[in-house]
Amino acid sequence: MSTHLPSVVTSSSTSFLQARRRVLSGYRDWIRSSRWITENYQLEITSDVVKKRIRQEYEKFKGVSDLQTIDVLIYKGRTEYEETMNYWKQATHVMRFFDAPRAEDVKPTDFLGRFYAGRD
Amino acid sequence: MFSRVFTSSVARTATSSFAAVPRATPFVIRAAAAATPLRFYGAGPSPLSVAQVQERVLNVLKDFDKVDASKLTLDSHFITDLGLDSLDQVEITIAIEEEFNIELSDRDADDILTPRAAADKVPCPFEAREMEARED
Incomplete structure (x- = not known):
């Protein structure tokens, strides 16, 4: 794991089956590396918390059914993984995933709040 | 050369x-x-038996919080019987890898859908035996 993680050439999935396999392969890489991440970035959280957060991120896009959208998500996940494993990040960048959402990112739910925010 | x-x-x-x-x-x-008075350095502890591997696979699964231990048998299917999803399946295969100190290929890991299949995929339990001895 101390060696450089190489980039992979992006390619479009030809079928949902292939996309599924690539998603699970990416998830497997992440979960396998969760302990490495906590140890090498010296995070003050356990690897279980990291695993939970990774799963949360994958579940966020559970309903995506468009093949090209899935491909983009696969590339983004892989990019994030590569940046993490090659130390192109620092501990704060990793910990940013565990921050509570910022006040301005929380969408208002009441009528006037949505009106002021320009959303309907 | x-x-x-x-x-x-x-x-x-x-x-x-x-x-x-x-x-x-x-x-x-x-x-x-x-x-014989000769020492067989390679002999070491005997490898795990199939039953021992299966038992340890089941123990790993019992520790997995989403698995209902009462439904768990050697042939219970992760997705249809235990109600897990594909992400859970990946997590289970990694827990098994950590238990036996091995790394499974993606293809092998995809095939693991029952505890019995998982035990079949464990290729070389020598290191696992060492880990067990260390835990004692």
């Missing part, structure tokens, strides 16, 4: 040492070691 000879001989010894000690007959080696 030397390196090629060297790697091939290493590969041969590696495969032969695993192939030469079938799971069922470690006792022969032990008996031989006891009878």
Whole structure:
């Protein structure tokens, strides 16, 4: 794991089956590396918390059914993984995933709040 | 050329040492070691039996919080019987990898859908035995 993680050439999935396999392969890489991440970035959280957060991120896009959208998500996940494993990040960048959402990112739910925010 | 000879001989010894000690007959080696004054450095502890591997796979699954231990048998299917999803399946295969100190290929890991299939995929339980001894 101390060696450089190489980039992979992006390619479009030809079928949902292939996309599924690539998603699970990416998830497997992440979960396998969760302990490495906590140890090498010296995070003050356990690897279980990291695993939970990774799963949360994958579940966020559970309903995506468009093949090209899935491909983009696969590339983004892989990019994030590569940046993490090659130390192109620092501990704060990793910990940013565990921050509570910022006040301005929380969408208002009441009528006037949505009106002021320009959303309907 | 030397390196090629060297790697091939290493590969041969590696495969032969695993192939030469079938799971069922470690006792022969032990008996031989006891009878002669020679020391068999490679003999070591006997590899795990199939039943032991299966038991440890089941123990891993029992520790997995989403698995209902009462429904768990050797042949219960992760997705249809235990109600898990594909992400859970990946997590289970990684827990099994950590338990036995191995790394499964994606193809092998995809096939693991029952505890029995998982036990079948565990290739070389020597290190696992060492880990077990260390835990005691």
